[in-house]
Amino acid sequence: MAYAEQPGPAACPGCLMAPQIARTARKARAEGGEEVQLSLPGIHCASCISGVERGLMDLSGVRDVRVNLTRKRATVRVDADVETAQLVSHLARLGFEAQPLDSATLSSGESDRAARELLMRLGVAGFAMMNVMLLSVAVWSGAADATRDLFHWISAAIAIPTVAFAGQPFFRSGLGALRGGRLNMDVPISLAILLAVGMSVYETANHGDHAYFDAALSLTFFLLAGRYLDQRMRGVARSAAAELAALEVPVALRIGEAGPEGVRVAEVAVGDLLILRPGARVPVDGVVTDGASEIDRAFLTGETDPVAVAPGAALRAGEVNLTGVLTLRAEAVGEDTVLHALADLVSVAEEAKSRYSTLADRAARLYAPAVHLLALAGFVVWLGIAGDVRVALQVAVALLIITCPCALGLAVPAVSTVASGLLFRRGLLVKHGTALERLAEVDCVVFDKTGTLTLGDPVLAAPEALPREAMAAAVALAQGSDHPRSRAIAAAAQPLDLPDIRLTEVTEVPGHGVEGFWEGRRVRLGRAGWVGAQGSGTMIAIEGAPPVALEFRDRLRPGAKALLSALDLPVMLLSGDAEGPVRALARDLGIDDWQAEMLPEDKARVLERLSAEGRKVLMVGDGLNDVGALAMAHVSIAPASALEAARVAADVVLVSPDLGRVADALRVGRVARRRILENFAVAGLYNAIAIPVAFAGLATPLGAAIAMSTSSIVVSLNALRTRI
Amino acid sequence: MNVLAILIPVSLGLGLLGLLSFWWTLRERQYDDPEGDRHRILTDEYDDHPKD
Known part of the structure; x- marks a missing residue:
């Protein structure tokens, strides 16, 4: 409609x-001041409201605070010299998680x-x-x-x-x-x-x-x-x-005349020199001019192995810098970045989706002409029988009123409201108006690996099988580093009772690894080539002993196993990662149909082939390499941790960390579709009884009032039955 | 039937009163945060210095 x-x-x-x-x-x-919006995802009760409001009012420079629990948001009016970060850290001390929101992006006034x-x-x-x-x-x-x-x-x-x-x-x-x-x-x-x-x-x-x-x-x-x-x-x-x-206030560190300054990414121009700290996301496409580091490309390609970069290497927006500080010269900004090139793809798919005709559209297309023809027929027939224009007009109006799509107008919105409210409380955000109906038709599910089925942070595989001495040395080296793999080594060591090893002169070599000295022997943890071994991956080498390879696995997203065993639909796994990790994950989760080392175009092509076969595919993915596939699929879900491009392309955003909610979405979609059809049946039944009565000229205003209210109320009550 | 002359204006007036109070609640933005207002009414902390 x-x-x-x-x-x-x-x-x-x-x-x-x-x-x-x-x-x-x-x-x-x-009296003036600046307005700051904070997102408060954790608040849920009366004492949370007063806690936040009183807590912030205690800060000097805060003039007015108003918490909106429905939107889980606080509007704070502060003096110009108060930094948003101050408010956030103050709230964190009080035990409330808060994130600043970009008020420019947030305009819900209209x-x-x-x-x-x-x-x-x-x-x-x-x-x-x-x-x-x-x-x-x-x-x-x-x-x-x-x-x-x-x-x-x-x-x-x-x-x-x-x-x-x-x-x-x-x-x-x-x-x-x-x-x-x-x-x-x-x-x-x-x-x-x-x-x-x-x-x-x-x-x-x-x-x-x-x-x-x-x-x-x-x-x-x-x-x-x-x-x-x-x-x-x-x-x-x-x-x-x-x-x-x-939530993503995009800021880049630009080297200006007076040293580094924080600027909005939109203001970065081609040729600007940007500093990229470890842990930061690459804001624009560019070339490394200085420094060495490792880059996590998981979002773009699905690869879990970090890639070493040196001056001259090309970086693309969306990649994450891991170890060293890099200087980057911007080559393409804004609309020219690879990220934005994908937007075209998305808009083409959007158009296809807007052509999807909903149940309500199909009902309306049948209904609207039928109603007019019926009223006209009533008028003509009664003009013939009674020969009186007034009587004929009365019948025609009675027919129009009785057949008016009152229940039909409520049938879809009432169900959609209840269903998307239900999903919202379960951590799923339905972005697209017709997504619920498309979810109900799904007959095949395609998953991405990195960041979707897995969290994208590594876990050390089989730490107890490694030589104890090598493992102890690796732990000692890893403790000083913030690299995801170092953190994984440190975490894996905790349950093992390892000897304490004292290292001296521990230094991190960006792009390569960490090295130190143990009893006069050099110890290196890092890329295979750098520690002096053949092959690839991460190794630990103690001088005089053979290097030991460390195997990493990706951590499964919570609920992934439960979801895969609960799904009664055919499942496919498409990943850009190397064959080894994909095979291991597919075996773990019991997925028979998987493909590795896929380029973004390959994924989109698979989706295209499936839809050409008439399959209605649900695509679940988070990376840039999934954007094409997400847009191509019949309906798509992206986790909230995905890049913005993927979230824009997806119809539903999974806010909850639990992947098991995807099954809820499918179930609610099916129930909602059933309720809508039931509501149409109720409206149809009502018309089947009312139309002959009205056509016979027996409809009275009292009858019309009762019939209309009853059918509307029945339809609304039926919508409320939408439960999981 | 003369009583109608009083009753009809009275019933219309009562209805209008309801409509006006609805307009007032809308104007006071009382539908912006139904979730929060539901909890605020139960708070046991008293504001000794209300703003208005």
Whole structure:
């Protein structure tokens, strides 16, 4: 259904002015200062709210704090000299995890306003509906003559301005569709509302006994309720997605005239020299001009082995620097980076996805012309039978009102709201409007390895099988280093009772490894070539003894094993990593169908082939090498730890660290689809009974009011049954 | 039936009162943080210096 947000004048002066007045007042109270937004993922209770608010107010320079628990966010107004990092570290001391949000990325004002407008229209329609219903009860219970006319006139006085105000979203969208030469759901809705009011006024003026003011208003009310739910669900998903984007405040360290300065990545120009500290992500594509280090390319290629780089090596945005400080000359920035080249691919796939026709679209395409033809048929037939235009028009309007897609308008948004709320609480963010329905159709799941099934940080394989002396030396060397593999060695040593080895002159050689001296013998931990051995990988070498190879495995993401054993669909593993680790992981998880050393294009090609075979593939991946595949798949999920490009391409973002939630998403998608179909069945059944009655000219305003409310309520209650 | 002359304005007035209070809650942004307000009402810490 075309629930496009229509740009237009605000619904009421209150919607537009009130927030502004409130904002101005608050601003005046805080007397300027800067506004900082913090994300507080951990807060959940009353004492969290007061803890954060009081804790921050204790800091000097903080003027105003307001926690929003629904969005898990705090808006802090501070003096210009207060650093955001200060607030974050203060909150960390108090025990609250906080992350600064980029307020430039975060602008939810427009969708907030649209939601408030719809709520105002809903309120007005609700008020008018209740009052007119009360007046109608008197008419239904037998008021006649002058009293009935009086009640009808009062109803008209309430209904006409209400319809003119509250019905605007339907009129605008219906008019837009007609101008484009199309029919959407809003055309019969607008027609039914307007004709019902118009004919009722005519009947009232002629002292008739049937007026449909109540039906026109309840129609408006129920349909607005559906639209409000839809709008709110999209608003929540959008604000959460914007929050994910705002979490990454992209900063680069540029060598300026006055030494290194932090600048936004958007401001970096080609030719700028940037400093890249260990642990930092490469902000733009460029060439190393100075320094040596190791680079983690897992995000781009899925390789788990770090790559050594020296001056002259090309770096691409998204890679992570591991050991040494590098100086980088920017070669391509912004839209020219490899990262952005992928955006084209994504937008092509987006277009394909927007052509996906939802159940609601398909229902509307059948429904809208049918309703018009039916009403026209009623008019023609009755004109033939009775020969009276007034009677024929009455039947046509009754048909339009009775068949109006009230339940149909609620059938989809009510289910989607309940289902995406359910998934949101389980740590899954549904970004795309039709993602739930596409999830229900999945018949094949494709996984990426590094960063998706595994966490991307290494674990030492079989530490107890290594010579104790070599292991002890490796631990002693590793303790001083922050390299992921060093940390893995240190962690693996803890349960082993190793002899304490004292090393002297421990130095880290960026790009190669760590070396030190033990009882006069040189000890090296690092790349095979550097420690003086054949082969590749990481080795430990003590002078005078043969070097020992250290094998690393990738740590499994929590829930990966449970997910793979719970999935009842065919599963594939596509990885850019070398064959060895992929084979080991596939064996561990019981995946028979796997492919290693895949280039990004290969992955996309496999997905293309599968969809050409008619498979509906769910792609789960996180890296840049997955972006093409994510965009190509029928529906896709990316973990929140993925690069922004992957999260943008994916339909659903997995915020929870537990991969097992993917199974929940599939289950909820299927249940939601079933509920939507059930709701359509309810609406269809109701029409099957109501249409013949209306066609026979037996429909009364009372009957229409009861039938319409009942079907809407049944549909909403059925939506609430969406549980796992 | 003269009682209608009083009852109808009264019922409409009551309805309007409801509509106005709804408009007021909307204006006061009471629907921005339903989750937080639900918890705030239960807090046992008292603000001795309310801002307004």
